Amino acid sequence: MRFVIVTGMSGAGKSTALKMLEDAEYFCVDNLPISLIEKFAQLTMDGTEGKIKKVALGVDIRSGEVLADLQAVLEKMSLSGIRYEILFLDANDETLVKRYKETRRSHPLSGKGRVESGIQKEREQLDFLKKQADYIIDTSQLLTRELKSELDKIFIQNQEFKSLMVTVLSFGFKYGIPADSDLVFDVRFLPNPYYIDELKRLSGNDEPVYDFVMGFEAAQIFAGKLVDMIRFLIPNYIEEGKNQLVISIGCTGGKHRSVTLANELYRRLEDSGEYGIRIEHRDIEKDAVRKGM
Known part of the structure; x- marks a missing residue:
């Protein structure tokens, strides 16, 4: 079974990537509580009688303070023989700020402050996931169809990932x-x-x-x-x-x-x-x- 953790910066395209993977027949779950991730992975591996072969799990800053617990969860999964891949969606600060202003949304970590401060806090909290990522896709310059093409190459055609x-x-x-x-x-x-x-x-x-x-x-x-x-x-x-x-x-x-x-x-x-x-x-x-x- 292929188990993909989809994460990254808010506004970089994680939700879009999950929808694309769902269209590619991945079983997708978004924002599952951190404490349930290992059990979920084990269940999809052993408890579905092989019916589920591709899983994509969305994880992001919405998990709050418990996001830091994910490191221990990933280590336990590795020790248990559960193989996983991490896809990290990123974009430069200027692009993220522009996207937030266009959608008139507030950043989940900015509160009543500036979007830029929320982005900086998020980068710091997600740094451990980016360092472990198998695939990092910068969407700053990518059109939606170009992101889909990159995901198709990695997760459908199984081509070698081009990191740059x-x-x-x-x-x-x-x-x-x-x-x-x-x-x-x-x-x-x-x-x-x-x-x-x-x-x-x-x-x-x-x-x-x-x-x-x-x-x-x-x-x-x-x-x-x-x-x-x-x-x-x-x-x-x-x-x-x-x-x-x-x-x-x-x-x-x-x-x-x-x-x-x-x-x-x-x-x-x-x-x-x-x-x-x-x-x-x-x-x-x-x-x-x-x-x-």
């Missing part, structure tokens, strides 16, 4: 550098297709713009050196336990050069089996919206 999710992000400097960037690269040194009449209304997703930008030797050299550096950095990030890497590539408006180079970087990295990778173009439509193009 790399996001290649194009942006325009005039709209600001993305706040969650880990690495930022400026490609404004390349000739700008914006000043070519037949390319102005196109984007880096269009072949004529790609051919124009990548037709310059400087673009080819930059792309090669960037890929070499990222391939060097990623194994070191993985070794340090980093689970989210945002590589931001910017030009003036985020429509031509940055999109082209972001696509090129994604293309050269996407076949690696060491990490997950996604691409996003933050500002590609903004000029069109502002100018009514």
Whole structure:
């Protein structure tokens, strides 16, 4: 039997993950009292005559002070031969605060105080679970369908888990550098297709713009050196336990050069089996919206 403990930061997607696992025919239980977890695990293993083969159990900060007792429960389960896996859903503080404000919910540990203080307290209390987690998924940049895809790979297709999710992000400097960037690269040194009449209304997703930008030797050299550096950095990030890497590539408006180079970087990295990778173009439509193009 596969027994998965689903936990993580409030607002990071635990409830959504449980629903997805339920759709994948996992028997799901949320917020079971800590004192009953071992008995529940034993019962599903021995008392269901093999009818239940996949279980997902939600555990989070709602357990209150007794959450600290979970460590002893997990140790007893291991000694009893009960095998379990821990899935930890995480997100950066900025994303969590934004989600709470959008839903107008209060953080379970913030009381009448600031959401940020509640998040910090929760991180401290859940730290022991994150350290023991078999899978850590950072949902800061993930769409719902991308989270489902990651869960399918781990818990349905039984593929090897890729602990690092790399996001290649194009942006325009005039709209600001993305706040969650880990690495930022400026490609404004390349000739700008914006000043070519037949390319102005196109984007880096269009072949004529790609051919124009990548037709310059400087673009080819930059792309090669960037890929070499990222391939060097990623194994070191993985070794340090980093689970989210945002590589931001910017030009003036985020429509031509940055999109082209972001696509090129994604293309050269996407076949690696060491990490997950996604691409996003933050500002590609903004000029069109502002100018009514």
